[in-house]
Amino acid sequence: MLAHGVNGKVRFTEVNHLASLRRPVRAHGTLQYIKPATLIMTQSAPRKAVYRIVGNRLFVNGVHRGVPVTRYPGVVAIVSGFEGLLSGNYALLAHDFTTHLTGDRKAWHLLLRPRLTSLKRALSSVAISGRGPRLVEIETRAPNGDTSDMHILR
Amino acid sequence: MNTRALAVGLTLSWLAVMAVLAAVIVKTGSFGGSLTAFLPSSGNTVQRALVQGLHKGEASRVLMLAIQGGNARERLKVSRALVRLLRPHKAVFALVANGGHGAARGVEGFLSRHRYLLAPRTAWTVSALRADLRRDLAILESPAGLTSGEIMADPTGALMAAAQPWMGAGGPRSRHGEWESRNGRQALLLAETHRSGFSVTPQRQALHLIHAAFAQAARDTPLTLTTAGTGVVTVAANDRVAASAKVLTLIDLVLVAGILFFVYRSVPPMAASLVPLTTGALVATAVTTLVFARLAITTLGFGTMLIGVAMDYPTYVLLHMGPGESAGTAARRVARALGLAMVAMVIGFSTMIVSRLAGLVQLGVFACAGLVASALAARYLLPSMMPAWRPSADLRAWDRRATRMMVLLRRARLASLAVAFAALGVLAYRGHDVWDDHLSALSPAPHSLMVRTGRMAAEFGVPGLSSLVVVSAASTEQALARSAALIPILEKLRKRGVVTGYQLAARYLPTLAVQRRRQQALPTNAVLQRRLHAAAARMPFRARAFQPFLAAVAQARHEALLRPSDLPAPVRARLNGLLMRVHGRVVAFVHLSGVREPRRLYAAIRASHVPGAHFVVVKHVIGGLMARYRAALLNHSIAAALLMALVVAIGLRSVREALRLVLPMAAAILTTCAILILTGPGLTLLNLVALLLIAGLGMGYALFLGDHGLIAHRRPLAPWICAATTITGFGVMAFAPVAMLREVGLTVSVGALLALIFTAAWSSGRERRAEGA
Structure with a gap:
């Protein structure tokens, strides 16, 4: 059911607090999920950039040669989360994360914690909330104290 | 009655001696079960290296597995289960992986510890650092920002650069870090055995483990498993024969x-007819295993064929029994002829013993020992085993x-x-x-299997065994240096599509000279701190975020240079397939995948003037x-x-x-x-x-x-x-x-x-x- 939640583009805003930076990173732009394995994130701020994740390669700004997302465990987590959730591959998601679903159909809350050691090092938890078929918020926590809050707008 | 008791005793003692010989063979015999084992151990360094490389090299030890059918999720699940089930068999498999991460497993720590000696970087200026920091900031401000902890420990990306050879540019396509075929319909895995791909028993064991694990992992799924690789070919060929x-x-x-x-018209002489050949084969095998450290399986096959002549000996003895005569009389009658035939052949085959080809020497020893033993068995043993038997058929x-x-x-x-x-x-x-x-x-081996192996090797980007570059040198350091000198040429060839990929030891272990140069280029703590401060001007980095990086560089400035003996097991295993000691010389192999134009490769390697480097077509x-x-x-x-x-x-x-x-x-x-x-x-x-x-x-x-x-x-x-x-x-x-x-x-x-x-x-x-x- 969730798989039908994202049709076409949605806008997002994101605030990241990173331990290594003096000020938070505030980003906004659009997100587009194309079945089965493409996620396009178009950032308008802090810099204009297009991140295209196809399969497990990350293409930045339309360059031809992508880099493996495995370089960035954080991205792997988000992508697995998105993909597992949005393509309806809940079982795939459950393979990488322990999942905990609360709330009801109208307002639900899904907490993901990584199972794999390699993911655990970069990621503590991913909390996804939604209303009905719509994704609303993704809150990500890293073990070093980094946090990310992404709001998905209509 | 007395002679009969003697015959029974003799037969029993013969059986006992044969059993002892068989035990000796099983106990002390070491069989080389390979097609390459009987290739001459002499020859020039390149030839020897090639035989050794073919026999023990990594390319021959890799088994390629493909899971097809079902859907992507099922394949992924079974592929992961297979890795989990096979990895504990450490005595059999050097490596089991279904993705680049698995392939580099056990290596990350090593790469991370020594990244500043392994990564090819020597520029540590403010502008170079500034370029790095800009890129880092872009990553931090991107969707990947949350991994900042790791990025700041290695702001110059040295670990990535050091891991480059392991990520396998020519490897299979991956999805979520796990390999799949180009059409996306198969999940792929690699299993690398410790033992040679040409050794039948270990390969059979490895394949058995794989199939058993798959049967367990893929229970109740429509998935099927395809295997390919030198080991599969070896086992199939053996089974077929x-x-x-x-x-x-x-x-x-x-x-x-x-x-x-x-x-x-009677059974005892028929059974006794087997005595000379059996005696010959067992004695020959026992003698050969005792004389040589290793008995090539080919010697066994060829040798048994040569002494097959012994099957005729009992016929000659038994058919020369006159009416009412004993086998002993007949044996005495034909003894001179049999003896002459045997002596002539033994003297003939003994020329092989003085040859300089190891395989021929073994064959000569085997044939001589076997012929002497079977002729003696036909002359003395056979008649005494059946003293009472008289021919009954009228064959006039x-x-x-x-x-x-x-x-x-x-x-x-x-x-x-x-x-x-x-x-x-x-x-x-x-x-x-x-x-x-x-x-x-x-x-x-069946032709279709060879074709399948070739196709899967291309899919995996596993280097083919058809051609490679061999670089011989006086020492490890020299072999590494010389093969490293080929990297720019190979890179150019790769860009032009002459090859799709290459693998060489120098990419995993740089020469001492190169490591020293990289180490000497590392700035002191104070200098690096100053340059970082200048490079990070007007960027929002916290100063303390650089502490792990500063500490790592300071440590790298004083660490001992890496030698082959310092390497962890997976790195050493990889290196062993690419760097070999052959009769006092060190040979570096450059494995090539997807060779399209052998002529251009040959010309390019020749034109490189790297001493000791040869492009060789294995078949030739x-x-x-x-x-x-x-x-x-x-x-x-x-x-x-x-x-x-x-x-x-x-x-x-x-x-x-x-x-x-x-x-x-x-x-x-x-x-x-x-x-x-x-x-x-x-x-x-x-x-x-x-x-x-x-x-x-x-x-x-x-x-x-x-x-x-x-x-x-x-x-x-x-x-x-x-x-x-x-x-x-x-x-x-x-x-x-x-x-x-x-x-x-x-x-x-x-x-x-x-x-x-x-x-x-x-x-x-x-x-x-x-x-x-």
């Missing part, structure tokens, strides 16, 4: 037993038929001469074209080695034949009789060669060994057909019975589905028939006078 050999042996046994039963009619046949054949002497000259003509006309020296000519080098072995065997066979002729001349005290004996045999062998060349692709090593067997068989026929006073009351039927069993036995093999067995069967059966016809035609004919009188 074993399977067809089993059926053929059964048919053989029935037919040969039929002939022998017709001759003896058959004796007369054999004699008549010989008379007919003697009349056709001129025809046989014409055939022999025609054969000589064919051989002269085909000239050097008569040999087929490809390894594949000997390989019994192996072909050259095979040709050498074959040429040496041929030369030794010719020397052996001349020596045999000399021994026979001395034994018979007549050069004329010796020529009568040897020339028809030579004519039979030449004619067999001509027939094989006219009907097949060319002669291989196997044919050559089979021809040697024919020489041995022909010697027996000639000695027992001709009348030269060696044997009193000669039985003309004996050689015909021997030939009948040989032709039947090997004739069945000529119908085998495996080319290797077919070749041997055809050669020996045709050769034995021709040897019988030719020697009979030229035998001295006193029978005619006897009959006329």
